[in-house]
Amino acid sequence: MSRYLLMRFLLMFPTLLGVAVVIFVLIRVIPGDVVELRLAGDRGAVSEQVLNQERARFGLDKPVWQQFATWMWGLLRFDFGTSMWTGAPIGQEIKLRFALSFQVAVMATIVAVLLAIPLGVIAALKQDTWVDYTVRIFSIAGLACPSFWLGIVFILTLLVVFKWLPPMVYTPLWVNPWQNLQQLIWPALAVGYRYSAVATRMTRSAMLEVLREDYIRTARAKGLWQSLILSRHALKNAMLPVLTVIAVEFAFLIGGLVVTEQVFNLNGIGLLFVQAVAHRDYTLIQALTMLVAGFFIVVNFLMDIAYAWLDPRIRYR
């Protein structure tokens, strides 16, 4: 067991290194570089000498492997460098945006869990009845609606029916919670619906599987209350795969809100990503990718540990 955990822990590093290599190469293949865009983006006459001087300032004139080594060395010391576009330290650029994306992701998760678990359990209990069909159609529809479109519909409804629009300027939670929630609840709902659909389906299928187990029949035969069977025996055992999808979706949301952020005019990680790619801001793209991928890898690692810990039937080599 501890051997497995150690192996699993060590495996995170080659994956992270792989991500680093891929993004490092990928963004250098995109035509155009940050210096050209920033200095000559408006087709102003800038001499090649000035461009090269600027490139040298960023170390872009050095061989690629050397640039990579410099970046890696910085990463090891948690030094992400400065943005090539704004010149501000990367940490400062990301901090507030991360707080925003993280909060929307957490709120969407809450929406999803509140919807998914009751719906999934009911659907499983009433399998093949109209209740089950309704829940299934509701959740398949959640997978089908683009969440950015749902966002547009939300805004439109609020505007037409209530003559009200959510605040357009971001207020951090710690400054004015009410203002903050008024703005962020809508993207959280739009994203949370899709998210809940994934989780509802997993809850339903996991519950169906567990309900067929012998120990549930035994509990019933004992004359145990249905509610106790559900909460103590069934739900507890069905939660593991559900927890996994919730965790994976959550990790995905940190960087996956790109389009929703666009609709709600939220200045989060997703939007920052789009801007960074448009500006060819190498340091920022690299830092964001490592952040999002790292988050995903760590969450997956924690889920594997949770599996090994919670389910004693799982034995690893």
Add this chain to the structure above:
Amino acid sequence: MAVARPVDPLELETPSALGRWAAAAAEFCRQRPLGAIGAGAILFLFVVAALAPVISADDPLAVHFDAMLARPSALHWLGTDAFGRDVLARLIYGSRTALLVGFGSAIVGAALGTILGVGSAYFGGRVDLYLQRLMDVFLSFPLIVLALALVAILGNSVPNVIAAITVPMVPRCALVIRASALSIREMPYVDAARAAGFGHARIILRHMLPNVMAPFLIMLTAFLGQAILLEASLSFLGLGVQEPTAAWGLMLRGAAVDFAEAAPWMAIFPGLAISFAVFAFNLFGDSLRDALDPKLRTQ
């Protein structure tokens, strides 16, 4: 002494393939009404896409400056957009883009994923280890970010959008296929084929691939809906299909949001079309999964 040519057990059975498929389809429709509804909706989309010039009353590219942002009327059933283009006509032609991108990327993604998954499982050892690490790397990349970077590199024509959507699908498919291929590799008939002296290519193509058809089809149908959604998202961001091509995601971009209050038909109908198509593919894919392999969990 003449050496007997090894007999491939697959060559011995020769049932009528067409008959089997027809019977299976009939059985599927009877047992899974929701899936049949999904299949019907998909068929409907195909008919609309194929007969677009016949059904559509207007040219999707025709600009009517006298009828910009016109509300739904007898002339323009679903209204017009900011350039006075007929929304219904653009929806009808948009189905072509959606199906093209959807099927293009789902088929390529699932096929590449299957090849990698089966190869990884069959060869095992080093090959498996390295391929798995590579898949891990691509899995950790946020889907949209990968697509974003690829479109920025390749430029946004329809084939490039298909490529950008395909790349993130490959590792997801390979993961699932590898899991089923691993158990197939241990089957006695694969041992038998190896003992009979068949080469790697033949064992993979004739003995392993046909037996991962079920997860392959499941991944394929699951990808169809996702690809259509992803194309819509990319087009909405301006990184997908380009104007003036009719595409649903593109129709939601720009003016549709700016004029959402004055001309809500511009924002509502394309979203409904996307949802309808993805819903149809998911409904069908879901039932197909239940029918083929209820244990397999896809999103």
